[in-house]
Amino acid sequence: MLIRPAIDDAAIIQVLTREYRLRIRSFDFLPLGNDMNSYVYKAALMDDSARFVKVKYRVDNPASLIVPRHLRSLGIGEVVAPLDTLAGHTHAEAGGFSVILYPFLEGGNGMDNPMTDAHWIAYGAVLRRIHDVTVTRPPKIDALLRREAYDLPIGADMRQLQRRLRAHRTRDDIERDTIAFWRVRDAEIEALITRAEALGCTLRENPEPLVLCHSDIHTANLMVHGDSTVHVVDWDGPLLAPRERDLMFVARMLGTPGDWIAQAHEALFFKGYGACTLNWRLLAYYRYERALEDLADYGNRLLSDGSDDATRRDAASGFQHAFAQGETVDWARACDAHVAREA
Secondary structure, three states, rough: OOOOOOHHHHHHHHHHHHHHHOOOEEEEEEOOOOOEEEEEEEEEEOOOEEEEEEEEEEOOOHHHHHHHHHHHHOOOOOOEEOOOEEEEEOOOEEOOOEEEEOOOOOEEEEOOOOOOHHHHEEEEEHHHHHHHHHHHOOOOOOOEEEEEEOOHHHHHHHHHHHHHHHHHHOOOHHHHHHHHHHHHOHHHHHHHHHHHHHHHHHHHHHHOOOOEEEEOOOOHHHHEEEEEEEEEOOOOOOOOOHHHHHOOOOOOOOOOOOOOOOOHHHHHHHHHHHOOOOOHHHHHHHHHHHHHHHHHHHHHHHHHHOHHHEEEEEEEHHHHHHOOOHHHHHHHHHHHHHHHHHH
16 A cells, blocks of 8 residues: 555554564555555664565455465475564564564566566466475365355456446546546446356356466566566465466467567466466456456545545556556457457
8 A cells, every 4th residue: 555554653663573573773664565455664673684564454364374384384485475473473463453574575576677588487487386286285274275166256346336436426536537437438347247257157167177376476476586586475365276367467468469478478487387278268267357356446446535645546547547458458358359269
């Protein structure tokens, strides 16, 4: 989020000192990310090292903390996992908030910083290792993970949001133009939901093998270092799903202008990942789901009473941009067109 949460820095520092025995020199809020439930900070320590601190209203998915810790225990060091408290817990509590501590990684993410050929190969290699650990997953991890059901939960959320927007009285110029644009796109959005639901019905009748997926492993959730090292961050929604759930972020859109992944980068990724046959119906379903999730996120941030003007402007811009050529809505349709040609 772009604004601070309703908790004083001193209260967070107190918890970090007590639960993690950190000696903090400075503590800085970082206006990063799109998660309305999370806030992030950099804690610089007296020994000149640093930690990354995430503060959440709640930890509503324990798998988001336990799964990356398990993957590191299997030797997948590229996965960034939470650091334990002194008592061995994955997080601490402070003033109604959950505090999670991570290593602080210097460098930047792969979306904002150029990735080398070696980074792309490493990206593919680490994702293949993650997908291949499914057979050794212990029961306690397995029980925490959501399984893909192709029931498009975002569809119901989107329809509820559409009803709100149809009846909403705009408060200011930030909302006015975006809600007018939304209403023009209303039937188009309904068509996106309907098509995704139809794909889900077909996929339920022909289920594919499930693997452990990150579910949001685009390049913004990769930290890149040096010429060849990558780390995987933000494990907010791990789930058991076909590998296409993750591979949708790197499989090209068949030459559509504005491809997120260049052909050369895709080839490098699969050099690291290894050969596999893609199910384009699955890719289309996941790309529709992703587009709808983005639209719902923008709409909710726009209407939230807890969003400041900067966050609302960012949401308004993001919503309209999602319909641009080569962006998420176009991304889904391009993939679906391939499904139609294969039929």
